[in-house]
Amino acid sequence: MPRPSFGIMTAPSQVDYQEVLRVWREADTIPQIEHAWLFDHLMPIFGDPAGSAYEGWTLLSALAAQTQRLRLGVMVTSNRFRPPAMLAKIATTVDIVSNGRLDFGIGAGSRPSWPQAQREYEAHGLPFHDAAYAVGSLAEACTVIRRLWTEGEPFDFDGTYHKLTGAFGNPKPVQRPHPPILIGGRSSATLRVVAEHADIWNIPGGDIEDVICRSALLDRYCAEIGRDPASITRSIHLSVSYDEPGVTQDAIGEATDAGFQHIVLGLSAPYPADVARWVADKLIA
Template structure:
């Protein structure tokens, strides 16, 4: 069965507006999940405009809602040490009463100047793609162990080194929140095949998304995993002026095997936008 959610990128918008949309969506059964992104500076619009930090905002919205599954599409693995991120995610899952979907990716593309500048502006290293992908695989291994291991452990990886690592409390969801990995690069898809419960890709080029999904199938078979075990998720922008275009994009993606739809809402958010999306896009589709 398909599932539908919304995404409110927390840039060029204030907390009150985002909270309004999420609380409205929380009362609409057709909207099953809601998402933020993970950037520290705007990647569109006024480059000096406001941006709220994703995990902090997610925790606040978890406390303001009761039904929606929620997450970041997607966390940058470059921003936070994985053991710290595991603790943050556990805390949000506890606040949400077990509603977190843990979205993560390697981080921003090196060729995206508006995204890359946030690393230098916050004193964060920006390693090459191969380093970032290998680091993501180790991070997911460590995070899952912190969610599940009942005794402290050491970890001596190439990118992550921990001594006496231990997570307490554990997430509400056991063995942990579902893991969604976002990305399209071949190396990232190998990480998806090994670690993810859901895979997300932007829907701007559906032919490419279909090719990447087939590649993911191949990587799963190579390691003996059933490709059907990974839910295929796609992000589609919502057109307020032409909702029919969004409905057509949903239909095409569904025909291509995608079942998890994240509908991107652009700020400023019109009054009643969640109800409008449910009526004009989700129900109509």
């Protein structure tokens, strides 16, 4: 089995921009750390509800301009926040700023049962449809975004959830045919979208037996549409314990044993000094 790739996640909430920038610049100098991620929330979902929360894609573009090597992305973009054609344009811009280092992360958006997340939609005047609507919209969004990245002529799109007239994307992303598409989620409905559209599938860590079952379900959905399940890289987000690194090391071992080859290590703020070096030495090595 190939060596897994390791990355870090710095949630851009309850933390200053300069602190996030410090960690990303440090990680950019450490070859064992291959990718770095932000999340996509407009208001805090943990800690002080009146605390800071940066807009993920704007911050990602700034960090892309301040790094040279790391692959980078948002894990994962809420498809509920931005129309797909606008999101395709934003992502293209980041891919160009980063000179082709974007991994495009997207998902259906926050669960309706999670009040801490739902309030950000109400606070920003955004609609919050049910889960079935969100997943259907995600599938159409993936189609629209890929077409905007790859097609050379304007097109119309008459979907159930999205309708575009004369849609066209210029410039195109640096990466051809397009940046890798990472879809995050664990529901059965989302996994069907993953099977059809994703290059990488990400799931939050937790109960490893459930993670393994979800991966097997994705295999089944791939088989149903004639896709090789091995063509989708398995990715997992694992929270890092600074005080008990052995707990994180064990979780990494379980994930890699289960076939997950794209490991995202979630760092909580405040970030210790030289935290990226610590991650490389204590968790990756």
